[in-house]
Every structure is written in C-alpha cells, then in structure tokens.
Amino acid sequence: MKTSFPKNIQNYTEYTQNIIDHFHTPTRALFQESLASLETLIKENPEIQELKELHKCVDVFSQSMESHLQKEETILFPLIQRIETTTDLTYKQVLLRPIARMEEEHDEHSSHITPLLHYISLLQNMPVENVCDTLTKLTQLIELTEEHIYVENEQLFKQIKEK
Numbered sequence: 001m002k003t004s005f006p007k008n009i010q011n012y013t014e015y016t017q018n019i020i021d022h023f024h025t026p027t028r029a030l031f032q033e034s035l036a037s038l039e040t041l042i043k044e045n046p047e048i049q050e051l052k053e054l055h056k057c058v059d060v061f062s063q064s065m066e067s068h069l070q071k072e073e074t075i076l077f078p079l080i081q082r083i084e085t086t087t088d089l090t091y092k093q094v095l096l097r098p099i100a101r102m103e104e105e106h107d108e109h110s111s112h113i114t115p116l117l118h119y120i121s122l123l124q125n126m127p128v129e130n131v132c133d134t135l136t137k138l139t140q141l142i143e144l145t146e147e148h149i150y151v152e153n154e155q156l157f158k159q160i161k162e163k
Contacts, residue, residue, distance in 0.1 A: 001150045009159050012084055016077040019156070023148040024069045030141040031062040037134040045128055054119040058138070061112040065145070068105045076102055080160065092163060099157050106149040113142050 005022060009015045038055040045051055076098050083091065120135050 001147065001154075003147050003151055005147065005151045005155070007155055009156065013081045015156065016080055019148070019151065020073060020077075023144060023151070024073065027065060027069065027141065027144055027148065030137055030144065031058070031065065034058055034134060034137045034141060035062065037137065041128065041131060041134060044130070048126065048128060050119055050122050050126070051128070054116070054123070054138075057112070057115045057119065061109070061116070064105075064112065065109060068102070068109065071098075071105075072102065080156070083160070083163075092160065095160055099160065103153055103157065106153055109145060110149065113145065116142060 006015075006018070035055065035058055038051060038058060042048075042051045042055060079095055079098060083095075116138055120138055123131050123135060
C-alpha cells in the first residue's frame with residue numbers, strides 16, 4: 001500500500017503523536033459526520049432500508065474503532081514512547097502482547113469494511129437524493145482506516161519487533 005505517512009521512525013513520541021493527528025482525529029470526525037449525514041438521509045428517505053442498515057454498520061464500526069483508538073492512546077502509545085527512555089533490555093517483550101492485541105483488532109476492523117463497501121455500492125445505484133456526500137465520507141473513512149492499519153502494522157509495529 002502506498003502511504004504518504006513517514007516510514008522512518010526517529011522518535012516514537014513524535015511518531016505516535018503524528019498517528020493520532022493524521023489518523024485518529026480525522027477518523028473520529030469522519031465517523032461523526034457520516035453518522036449525522038446518515039441520520040438526515042434516513043429522515044428524508046425512511047422507506048430505504050439500506051440506509052438504516054448502513055447506519056447500523058457504521059455505528060457498530062464507530063464504537064469498535066473508538067474503543068481501539070482509546071486503547072492505543074492511553075495504553076499502547078505511552079508504552080511505545082517509553083522505549084526511548086528505558087534501559088531495560090527486555091522491555092520489548094512487554095510491548096509484544098499489546099501490539100499483538102492491536103493487530104487482532106486491526107483484523108477485526110478490516111472485517112467492518114466489507115459490509116460498508118456493499119452498502120456504498122448498493123446506494124450508488126439507487127435514486128437517493130443527497131447521498132453522494134455521505135458515500136464520499138464513508139469512502140474516505142475506509143481509505144483512512146486501511147492506511148492507519150498499514151502504517152501501524154507494517155511500519156510502527158514491525159520496526160519495534162525488529163529492534
């Protein structure tokens with residue numbers, strides 16, 4: 001996957017803060033905007049069941065992702081940032097378990113993308129007014145999530161494991 005996110009990690013504190021700024025903050029905003037937009041579309045088009053089903057998928061995904069982001073910000077990232085100051089040569093072993101758990105959650109989050117793509121495809125072919133902006137936000141959310149997972153799994157976590 002191509003990403004514009006820096007690959008070289010010189011400073012874990014700065015790198016994890018950049019992940020929060022580049023991925024976490026916009027992800028939260030896109031979820032909030034998408035849910036609000038879907039609620040409006042549902043009010044305008046109460047007969048379209050797919051909008052209600054899509055809203056439910058996005059809501060479940062949003063809750064799962066918020067829990068994940070909180071764990072990264074309050075548990076994992078502070079542990080990673082400690083790499084820079086610890087002299088404990090076995091400290092990396094402490095990180096492997098929470099990293100493995102975050103990788104499992106990344107796999108779970110990837111599974112939320114398939115139903116979203118299904119509903120996006122369905123709704124693109126339906127006569128629903130004002131749906132384009134919502135579908136664009138959801139597509140951006142999917143792309144951001146995929147890049148987020150890639151950057152953490154293939155860059156951040158990989159470098160920690162190889163150290």
